[in-house]
Amino acid sequence: MVKPDFDSATTAIGTPNIAFIKYWGKRDDSGLNTPNNSSISMTLDETLSTKTSVLFSERLGKDTLYINGDEEPIEGGRISEKSAYLKRILDHMKRIAGVDHHALIVSENSFPSGAGIASSASGAATLVFALSEALNLEMARKEMSITARQISGSACRSLFGGIVKWRAGTEKDGSDSYAEQVFDSSYWPELIDIIAIVDSSKKRVSSSAGHAATVKTSVLYGARPAFAENGVSEIERAVAAKDLNRLSMAIMRDSNNMHATMLDTWPPIMYLSDASKDIIYKVHELNESEGKCIAGYTFDAGPNAHIITSEEHRDRVMETLSEIDGIRETIESHMGGGPRLLGEKDCLIDEAGIAPKNSNTRKE
Numbered sequence: 001m002v003k004p005d006f007d008s009a010t011t012a013i014g015t016p017n018i019a020f021i022k023y024w025g026k027r028d029d030s031g032l033n034t035p036n037n038s039s040i041s042m043t044l045d046e047t048l049s050t051k052t053s054v055l056f057s058e059r060l061g062k063d064t065l066y067i068n069g070d071e072e073p074i075e076g077g078r079i080s081e082k083s084a085y086l087k088r089i090l091d092h093m094k095r096i097a098g099v100d101h102h103a104l105i106v107s108e109n110s111f112p113s114g115a116g117i118a119s120s121a122s123g124a125a126t127l128v129f130a131l132s133e134a135l136n137l138e139m140a141r142k143e144m145s146i147t148a149r150q151i152s153g154s155a156c157r158s159l160f161g162g163i164v165k166w167r168a169g170t171e172k173d174g175s176d177s178y179a180e181q182v183f184d185s186s187y188w189p190e191l192i193d194i195i196a197i198v199d200s201s202k203k204r205v206s207s208s209a210g211h212a213a214t215v216k217t218s219v220l221y222g223a224r225p226a227f228a229e230n231g232v233s234e235i236e237r238a239v240a241a242k243d244l245n246r247l248s249m250a251i252m253r254d255s256n257n258m259h260a261t262m263l264d265t266w267p268p269i270m271y272l273s274d275a276s277k278d279i280i281y282k283v284h285e286l287n288e289s290e291g292k293c294i295a296g297y298t299f300d301a302g303p304n305a306h307i308i309t310s311e312e313h314r315d316r317v318m319e320t321l322s323e324i325d326g327i328r329e330t331i332e333s334h335m336g337g338g339p340r341l342l343g344e345k346d347c348l349i350d351e352a353g354i355a356p357k358n359s360n361t362r363k364e
């Protein structure tokens with residue numbers, strides 16, 4: 001194995017994905033994030049992205065992570081569940097590479113964190129990709145997918161571009177629960193995700209808490225895994241045929257089904273806001289007026305809408321959205337190709353000083 005080059009940082013860019021058939025609910029509380037059902041998503045282009053630079057150096061006294069300019073503790077007492085997994089994964093990857101230097105990891109998102117546009121998926125996928133490259137691990141994307149899944153389930157899909165399926169798998173250790181590409185990003189280039197931001201504040205119930213609460217208390221949830229598995233096959237058929245009517249319908253049914261199990265959770269979880277509901281009604285009105293579905297909405301664990309449509313109908317959809325109060329901003333994204341390496345000019349680390357270039361502490 002080639003040893004890492006400790007003098008230079010590795011920088012990568014990765015993007016979020018939007019699930020057409022959602023992952024909601026884990027098989028157990030092992031921390032492995034093995035899901036109860038398969039899911040399928042579209043990886044977005046770099047309009048929204050995470051850039052991550054990684055540097056291993058003997059001059060570092062500890063592993064340090066910066067997200068959007070702020071240091072995120074990854075060691076010690078009060079760390080988040082995701083950071084704890086991240087640290088475990090970093091340690092694991094260092095062990096495989098036979099590296100005992102500490103790491104400086106600097107990550108920046110180009111979109112609001114915690115707003116239900118899956119910054120954790122983009123962040124975890126990009127991090128695993130960057131670490132694997134920095135440590136010269138030569139991991140296959142499948143292995144990276146399994147690794148990223150353990151930080152944030154939906155992240156396993158962001159290791160691939162295009163339309164990506166995450167097979168739930170059955171093995172207890174999660175070894176057969178990973179994502180794979182079903183169609184590459186050039187298969188249906190006219191497909192667009194119009195993201196309507198209605199609220200960019202942090203969500204009230206984290207997805208980790210939500211997954212567990214729904215599985216434990218929702219009566220409706222029992223019907224969800226089989227419904228979702230059928231949905232995945234339906235999406236594969238709809239994309240293969242480039243059938244927007246069929247695709248939109250399956251996307252909307254699945255989003256509504258997942259949010260129904262959330263509302264049925266005790267105490268109830270409600271991620272949709274009044275503006276989200278207005279979007280739902282308006283998209284149905286639009287589709288009815290067209291006599292077929294030309295757009296489909298879907299919502300993750302947050303109130304922001306993702307409206308899937310194609311170039312041909314973009315203007316009609318935008319016109320419809322302009323009639324809704326409460327949409328702060330729209331962001332358009334096509335399908336993207338998954339994570340890739342960037343050159344030195346994009347590096348987020350000041351290599352001489354071994355510090356982030358844009359840390360919030362340094363700015364003050």
Ligand code: PMV
Nearest residue numbers: 019022023153154207300301
């Ligand atoms: O990956 P997590 O644990 O943040 O779960 C996210 C789940 C949804 O975004 C709601 C659906 C999905 O499949 O992305």
